[in-house]
Structures are given as C-alpha cells and as structure tokens.
Amino acid sequence: MSARLVVVEGLDGAGKNTLTTALVAELTRRGHTVGRLAFPRYGTLHADLAADALHGGQAGTADSPHAMALLFAMDRHAALGELTALSAANDVVLLDRYVASNAAYTAARLGPERAEEAVEWIGALEFDRFGLPEPDLQILLDTPVDVAARRAGAREAADPGRTRDRYERDATLQADTGANYRRLADSSWRSPWTVLGTDPDVSAVADLVVVGT
Numbered sequence: 001m002s003a004r005l006v007v008v009e010g011l012d013g014a015g016k017n018t019l020t021t022a023l024v025a026e027l028t029r030r031g032h033t034v035g036r037l038a039f040p041r042y043g044t045l046h047a048d049l050a051a052d053a054l055h056g057g058q059a060g061t062a063d064s065p066h067a068m069a070l071l072f073a074m075d076r077h078a079a080l081g082e083l084t085a086l087s088a089a090n091d092v093v094l095l096d097r098y099v100a101s102n103a104a105y106t107a108a109r110l111g112p113e114r115a116e117e118a119v120e121w122i123g124a125l126e127f128d129r130f131g132l133p134e135p136d137l138q139i140l141l142d143t144p145v146d147v148a149a150r151r152a153g154a155r156e157a158a159d160p161g162r163t164r165d166r167y168e169r170d171a172t173l174q175a176d177t178g179a180n181y182r183r184l185a186d187s188s189w190r191s192p193w194t195v196l197g198t199d200p201d202v203s204a205v206a207d208l209v210v211v212g213t
C-alpha cells in the first residue's frame, strides 16, 4: 500500500522545514510511520547545479526561468525511486517543496501574462511526462513576504554559511510567488490544498495530514 503524500509549500523562510519537523514528531508520537524528503535534494547533481546557479555560478543559467525549472524538475525525476521506496515503507510521506514550488516560482519569473502557461508546462512535464505522483494534500504555509524575509534574514545572521540566494533576495519575486501559490491553492491544482497562517497549530495540521490513513 502506498503512503499518503503530503506536501508543504511556501515562500523562502516561510517555515516549511520547521513545520515539517514538527509534523514528523507529532505523527510519530501518534504511532504513524513517516517518510520525509525536501526538494531541492542538496548534495545531488541537479539540486547542486540549481543552487550553484542561484548563488551566481554557471553564468547565464539563473537568467533563464526555463533552465532553472528544468534543473529542479530533473532533481525530482531522479528522486522517483526514492519517493516510491518511502511511499511503500510508510503511512505518510511529507515533502518540503514539490512540483508546486516550480509552478509558483517559474510563473512568478515569467510574469502574469505567462503565469498560466508556466503552471501548465510544469504540471505537464513533471506529473504527466515524468510520472511523478500527484499529492494527496498540499499545504500552503502562507506566511507574509515581510515575515518570511525577516525569518530568512535572521537565519542567515545566525548561520553566515547559509547565505540567501538570488530568489530569496528578490522581494518582488517572493511577493509574486506568494500570489501564484494562492492561485494554485484556490484552483485546487493537482490535489486538495489547505492554506495556513504564519504560526499554525501543529496538532490540527497533523489531523489533516492523516485523514483517511
């Protein structure tokens, strides 16, 4: 039997990693087995190429929204085996970012006139062509841009090795990405969505995650 596939989405610094960690603890405490994966999978080929580009490497790559989107998509394509194994071994698989990240950020980079085209392209490529599994639930952590930026800034101050990348430093991109995420949620893109505020109640979110398990 395959696990319930639940995705946590949101802006840079929104609190996805923090929420995912808390959910793993809460679900484990309740007796569920939980697999966890974060995209990009830093330390692997395509994710590290994407990170390098966002930090100024590979002249020109980060200037192309499509090239960046392909690197992130290739990272997920290469993770298919890992995802399948996690799904077979657990009740729940929690993903910190997934295909909707690519849809929301690429749409923001291409601008409002091409946003719909971007979302359709990413969905067709990753779900329909690459065969990535569609989520059972996507959670949008809808932390306001200024709060997320403050959190990312504080994190950078505490850990100077974790410098903010090109996307994180771009307040307009973050605001446009937030609007795209809300549109994805409103249209139930590829799954049901739930939209959470800045500081969600972990127990209530865990209830949503395990519905039907």
Ligand SMILES: Nc1ncnc2c1ncn2[C@@H]1O[C@H](COP(=O)(O)OP(=O)(O)OP(=O)(O)O)[C@@H](O)[C@H]1O
Pocket: 010, 011, 012, 013, 014, 015, 016, 017, 018, 019, 151, 152, 154, 155, 198, 199, 200
């Ligand atoms: N509810 C919260 N209240 C206060 N601070 C928080 C909260 N959630 C997260 N933080 C802090 O904000 C910073 C960013 O959080 P986190 O790393 O979870 O975000 P993220 O969405 O995973 O970020 P990114 O996508 O940029 O990796 C961290 O320093 C974290 O401790």
Ligand SMILES: Cc1cn([C@H]2C[C@H](O)[C@@H](COP(=O)(O)O)O2)c(=O)[nH]c1=O
Pocket: 012, 039, 040, 069, 072, 073, 097, 098, 099, 101, 102, 103, 105, 106, 167, 168
């Ligand atoms: C998975 C994924 C990520 N992005 C963007 C979002 C972030 O700004 C960066 C790096 O991600 P991190 O969570 O801050 O480490 O990449 C994207 O555009 N498309 C994706 O699929």
